[in-house]
Amino acid sequence: MSHNGAACLLKDGRVAVAIEKERLTKVKNDGGNDALAIAYCLNAAGIGWDEIALVVQNANFGSFAYGNHWYRGARTIPEGVPVETISHHLAHACSAFYLSPFDTAAVLTVDGCGNAFEDCMDLDGAILPERPEGEMAALWFEKDSYYAASGTGIQSVFKDFSPLGRFQCDYPMHPDTTRHSIGGVYAGASRYVLGSTSDLGKLMGLAPYGQPGGFRHRIFDIRDGRLFVDYGWMQDFRARMHSAADFKARFQYFADVAHMVQGEVERALVELARARHALHPSPNLCFAGGVALNAVANTRILQETPFEQMFVPPAADDSGLALGCAYHGWHGILTGEPARHDGSPFLGRSYDGDTMQIERALQVAGDDLIITRPADPIEAMAELLAEGRTVAWHRGGAEFGPRALGHRSILADPRRAELRDYINAQVKFREDFRPFAPAVLAEDAATYFELDRDSPYMLFVVPVREAWRSRIGAVVHVDGTARVQTVRRETDETFHALLTAFKARSGIGMLLNTSLNRRGQPIVETPVEAAELFRDTGLHALVVGPYLVRKQP
Structure with missing residues (x-):
């Protein structure tokens, strides 16, 4: 809640x-x-x-x-x-470990703010570097926690807390809640740069536009394995974004701020993960909390710490x-029989068999439409995508978490760089600096990307191979990277079939994949909501259940 x-x-x-x-x-x-x-x-x-x-x-x-x-x-x-x-960080840890493929693992939870010290029920056996006493216990909150997990048990190893600090400083970038949390700083920076904390991923997308030498402030200090925020740097940032026009006028300034904050968050997470690994070494790391949605930092943790494998759940944020x-x-x-999740992120109810809902959706989609029921929807979709059309896809149960992974998706040809601007402006109605992710056949991923592992939930950012950057321009970010989704036949046979069919026409087993929503709105749930979005945006086609809906040319 x-x-x-x-x-x-x-x-x-x-x-x-x-x-x-x-x-x-x-x-x-x-x-x-x-x-x-x-x-x-x-x-x-x-x-x-x-x-x-x-x-x-x-x-x-x-x-x-x-x-x-x-x-x-x-x-x-x-x-x-x-x-x-149960307490906040323990719930995050359970969401990561019990969804992971690991039998044993270390679990790291990092976010903006968890539960108060007095409300935590996972303190036994944990190292507590600072224990608030008396009335202060209600004013100190979880900021990062580390666990040892094995079988069906999770044991606290290290828990760190931070005092509240929202009203102790009037700097525009000051965190909302705890004084010394990575998530708090990221939220404060998002509000400063973008005017909102509704989508913290925007800051990650903006950061590559920043100049490496724009700002050199050191935001975080790691002392004795604990993370602290050094507030001295904030006095230099008192000119937050006031409007969309202001953001555009001072774009480079805000991009430089985002670059500095993103880089410092990455550094802090790598140092924190190294320090925690020393307390409980494990080859496997599960990572949860809102900070774990930072896909650029996730890649660095895996590359620059002793952990050999890493699992981030698709809903690493509070929904998880x-x-x-x-x-x-x-x-x-309940101490039930050991049970682990199969890895599927598609946890919503399916509407595919709800004829009434789908027919209602077709009615609200508009009057001047071409509605067909193709014998092979996959081949029909692949043909449209190869022609440069944008296709909305609504099928099965919705993804759980902030990323659309093929059940509530907008798809397009990654070779057509102009589609990035078209979708941002005419479909998503969002900022033009925001990138799009590629969904790729898992067996082909290493061909296009410097990627040696599965990335089924779009939670790792990796470099695009130099030879392919100009050929898949719609999904390559300004710094030459991409937030990749790998698709395996055994986990999503239908999406894998679509990627294969598109590859047969294009030579590339990849599609641009973004969430079926527009700026400021959640991902759609029902067929009717998908049809309304199709009607009100520049989408060219909608596939819902067995139906293919197209607008007149």
């Missing part, structure tokens, strides 16, 4: 369904009360509260002192259903807390 609220339903230790609240309310990063998300899960599974064995919950602030019938609105949990509350809570309930409270 934090921001990015979500609910997840486990059946016999397996994910039956999961949904982010924002997909239902259409309010970006919506959180708090969980009644809508819970109702969605129960309805999708076709069950009632009498079949629920346990509820496990978490939110950033507070431990539900007012009881379980009210949390930012009336809740729906009836009397008699057991309810457990729902998965972590559920798995903790199964393994840690």
Whole structure:
């Protein structure tokens, strides 16, 4: 029930369904009360509260002192259903380890702010470099935690806390909550540069436009394995973004700020990961918390620390807390049979068999349309994409997490560099500096990218091989990198088939893949929402269920 609220339903230790609240309310990063998300899960599974064995919950602030019938609105949990509350960083850690392919691993949680020290229930056995006492315990919050995980157990190794500091300084880039967290600094910088913290990935996309020598401030200090923010540098930054016009007029200044902050975040994470590895060495690292969505930093952690393998869950942000809570309930409270997730990010309900919804979607898509039911939708899509069309694809259950991975996607030909500007301006209505990601056949990934591992959730940024940069311009960022999604036949046979069909026409087993939404809106959930987006934007075609919908030329 934090921001990015979500609910997840486990059946016999397996994910039956999961949904982010924002997909239902259409309010970006919506959180708090969980009644809508819970109702969605129960309805999708076709069950009632009498079949629920346990509820496990978490939110950033507070431990539900007012009881379980009210949390930012009336809740729906009836009397008699057991309810457990776990701490924030533990929920993140569970979401990473129990979704990972590892039997044993170290788990690192890094974010802007977790639970207060007095609300943490995972302190036993952990190294606590600083223990707040008395009334201060309510004013110190989790900033990074490190765990040892094996089988069905997760044990705290090291937990670090930071005091609140929002009102201690009037600098425009000051973090919202904790004084000494990586996520807090990143959020403060995002607000300074972009005027919002609604999509922190924008800052990562802007950073490569910055000049390496633009600013040389040292933001973070690592002392005795602990991370601190050095606030002296903030006095030099008192000219935050005031409007879109202001951002464009001072683009290079803001790009230089983003470059400095991104570089310092990468450095801090690498040093932090090295220090934690020394406390509990493991070849495998699971990484969670909102900071783990920084795909550039993820690549550096894997390359520059002793960890040999790394897993970042598709919902590393607070939406993933729902998965972590559920798995903790199964393994840690109900002590059910060992169960691990199969890796699928497609956890929403499917509408493919809902004829009424799809027909309604076709009605709202518009009047002057060409609607067909092709014998082979994959071949029809590949043909349109090879012709330079932008295609919206709505199928199966929605992705859980902020990245569209082929179920709620906008697809295009990566060879056509002009499509990047077209989609930003005519489809997404977003800033023109933002890049697009390539989805690529896993077996071909090393041909185009300096990539020696799977990247199924778009959470690693790697260099594009020099020979290909000019040939796939729509998905190459200004610094020659790309945030890659690898697609394997055994994990997504349909998407793999589309990439294969496109390769047969183009010679390239790759497509531009971006989320099916527009600026400021969550990814669409229903066929009707997909049709409305198709109607109101410059998309050329929509594939929903068995139907292919095109606009008249």
